[in-house]
Amino acid sequence: MEKVVFKRPKYMKKAPFHYCPGCGHSIIHRLMAEVIEELGIGEKTIGVPPAGCAVLAYDYFDIDMGEAPHGRGAALATGVKRILPDRIVFSYQGDGDIAAIGTAETIHAANRGENITVIFVNNSCYGMTGGQMAPTTLLGQNSTTTPGGRDKDRDGAPIDLSEMLAITRGAVYIERTAVNSIKNIRKTKKAITKAFKVQMAGLGFSLIEILSPCPTNWKMSPVDACKWIDEDVMQTFPLKVIKDETG
Amino acid sequence: MDKKLLMRGSQVIGETAIRAGCRFYAGYPITPQNELPEFMSGAMADLEDGTFIQAESELAAINMVLGASMAGARAMTSSSSPGISLKQEGISFLAASELPAVIVNTMRGGPGLGNIAPSQGDYFQATRGGGHGDYRTIVLAPAHGQELADLTEKAFEYADRYRTPVMILADGMMGQMMEPVVLPDPINLAELPPKPWVLDGADGRPGRLIKSLILNTMEMEEHNWKLARKYEIISREIAAAETYMTEDARFVVIAYGTAARIAKGGIKRAREMGLKVGLLRPVTLYPFPERVIREMSRSVKDFLVFEMNTGQMLDDVKLSLEGRSTVHFYGRPGGVVSTPDEIAKVISSLYYRQHLEED
Amino acid sequence: MTTKTKKGRIVIDSKLCKGCYFCMSVCPNELIVISTESNEKGYYPARFTETKDEKDRKCTGCAMCAVICPDIAIEVYRG
Structure with missing residues (x-):
């Protein structure tokens, strides 16, 4: 008797993704939808999509979604969660959104220990606007605003937002993962599951930073983009549990 | 309660x-x-x-x-x-x-x-x-x-x-x-x-x-x-506005908020001097109570807009009147708070300059 | 005693596939190839090479292709 062992998760609408070939966003969307289904929280989860490529996340998740202005995901999610403390609230943000224009909102939400989960997608560039330098762009990495590659003296060095957040007292669980290989995708799903569980247990702020390929703006094939994450991106942003105070 | x-x-x-x-x-x-x-x-x-x-x-x-x-x-x-x-x-x-x-x-x-x-x-x-x-x-x-x-x-x-x-x-x-x-x-x-x-x-x-x-x-x-x-x-x-002593007014001050409150004092003093002056106070600024102002222009040919700025609501008053009446302006920006006496003086000088005392 | 290895099968939705070929890169038995015909969007979708009735099927239904597929274009069956 043949069984279906892999299919579209319940909370992911059957809509074709608008993302470029090989983009990590939709892998992350799917993992989140799987976790939401497995934890049985689809009917009480409220998502906050960002400005950026993932703004259209609301077209794919079959749950309540409220769009945030650029960078304000953590503040908006705070407002939702404080009014509905028994719901599960997540904010989904890119690197420019969370680590440049929304740094203040993110740090203070973490520091207050807001009981929300943040999914931070790090693809080391501004994807939607066409590949400009992001706060996470690697030194030497080309972008449309760093001719000749990002230069520390001229452009500043990449920012370790997750590590910065870890020193806030309200942050409970912070992990950096990637979606560039089967192994890393499985680890990412585990990390997302743990982050949601932290929130369900009311422990405080959780954040998963996910290294994600952007083949279009990196000007690489999707397979090469995944290799580049292994070989280069992880040198700057090593995969690890950055903070775990879940006891 | x-x-x-x-x-x-x-x-x-x-x-x-x-x-x-x-x-x-x-x-x-x-x-x-x-x-x-x-x-x-x-x-x-x-x-x-x-x-x-x-x-x-x-x-x-x-x-x-x-x-x-x-x-x-x-x-x-x-x-x-x-x-x-x-x-x-x-x-x-x-x-x-x-x-x-x-x-x-x-x-x-x-x-x-x-x-x-x-x-x-x-x-x-x-x-x-x-x-x-x-x-x-x-x-x-x-x-x-x-x-x-x-x-x-x-x-x-x-x-x-x-x-x-x-x-x-x-x-x-x-x-x-x-x-x-x-x-x-x-x-x-x-x-x-x-x-x-x-x-x-x-x-x-x-x-x-x-x-x-x-x-x-x-x-x-x-x-x-x-x-x-x-x-x-x-x-x-x-859209809402308060009117004060406008029934027989020949000259109407338009002001809102604190400025309106000060203007009211000025109007009381002007009334004591026998000037037929009233106040129109927009309570909603958006929507602007333009109909009330337009209707008032049938009997009032001189309005004074008083604001604690250099003239902003003035634009809306002019748009409401569509050129039907003369609009004067008195403004005190910068956080300066006028006194009712000051407004009374402004009112009376304009009132006489426009010959509004003559029937 | 014979161990009966379970057979697997995948179905690729060629309309959803954008031709990133992640699936090809992870298939342990190299059972996925690039299609010679493009889809509506102009991508050359991935194509699974085994058919259901084939003898000696190699696909185990490990689902790695589906796990890495960014477009949820792959369904996996086992048994």
Whole structure:
């Protein structure tokens, strides 16, 4: 008797993704939808999509979604969660959104220990606007605003937002993962599951930073983009549990 | 309960907000309105279901309000001029996403950091939407303690009814002054009309979406017109103005808020001198009570716009009159507070210059 | 005693596939190839080379292709 062992998760609408070939966003969307289904929280989860490529996340998740202005995901999610403390609230943000224009909102939400989960997608560039330098762009990495590659003296060095957040007292669980290989995708799903569980247990702020390929703006094939994450991106942003105070 | 209480203006706003069902407040300290967040911190702590957050920034505060509003709460934030500029991003998103919220602007002198004295320099910003894009914000302009209560109550009602941000445009003078007020009875939150658009988890229904991104130009245009039609309805339904001694007036002062209050004193003095002078005070600045002004132009050929700025509402008065009468202007920007005597002098000099004393 | 290895099968939705070929890069038995015909969007979708009735099928239904597929274009069956 043949069984279906892999299919579209319940909370992911059957809509074709608008993302470029090989983009990590939709892998992350799917993992989140799987976790939401497995934890049985689809009917009480409220998502906050960002400005950026993932703004259209609301077209794919079959749950309540409220769009945030650029960078304000953590503040908006705070407002939702404080009014509905028994719901599960997540904010989904890119690197420019969370680590440049929304740094203040993110740090203070973490520091207050807001009981929300943040999914931070790090693809080391501004994807939607066409590949400009992001706060996470690697030194030497080309972008449309760093001719000749990002230069520390001229452009500043990449920012370790997750590590910065870890020193806030309200942050409970912070992990950096990637979606560039089967192994890393499985680890990412585990990390997302743990982050949601932290929130369900009311422990405080959780954040998963996910290294994600952007083949279009990196000007690489999707397979090469995944290799580049292994070989280069992880040198700057090593995969690890950055903070775990879940006891 | 119509017991008169002696209360400071900022407390009146805060206490009325709570009675009107406000259960979420987020704000950032800025003078001259700190008494309001201070009051809200205590009042929310006394409520089982109240939330007060001292936000890290004005931007964070308005976006927390955006979130609380999406989740169905009656939510409020407050600030003063420079802080309101920072909130404009969120106000534009509230308007675009059709979300209710109340924003209190206790205006101070500007532009820039300006000063902390009472001013009316934010009229344009408030009545023209303030943030980016094609939208308006309902703007209510209280002039005294009792009206702070009445209009705060109305602000929450209008915000929910029209699903749009409402601004209470006050100034430091109103916030500080202690006056006797009768507060409204607390509402029963359970009796408010349901909000079928709220994000509270897709339990037994499809997922809901609140957003402002509309990439399709035809759909965006339709959304713009939808908002415009809503503003037309708002204009028809809530435009309000107070008139004072206008029945036989040959000369009418148009002023709002604190300026109107000072003007009233000036008009009393002018009346004592035998001048037929009245006051028209817009209570809603958006929608602007243009019909009342236009109708008054049948009998009044001289208007004096008095503002605590260099002439902003002046534009709306001229647009309302469409050239039917002469419009004079007297302005004291920068946080300078005129006296009734000063206004009486301005009135009388214009009155005689225009030969209005002759029948 | 014989161990009966379970057979697997995948179905690729060629309309959803954008031709990133992640699936090809992870298939342990190299059972996925690039299609010679493009789909509606102009991508050359991935194509699974085994058929249901084939003898000696190699696909185990490990689902790695589906796990890495960014477009949820792959369904996996086993048994």
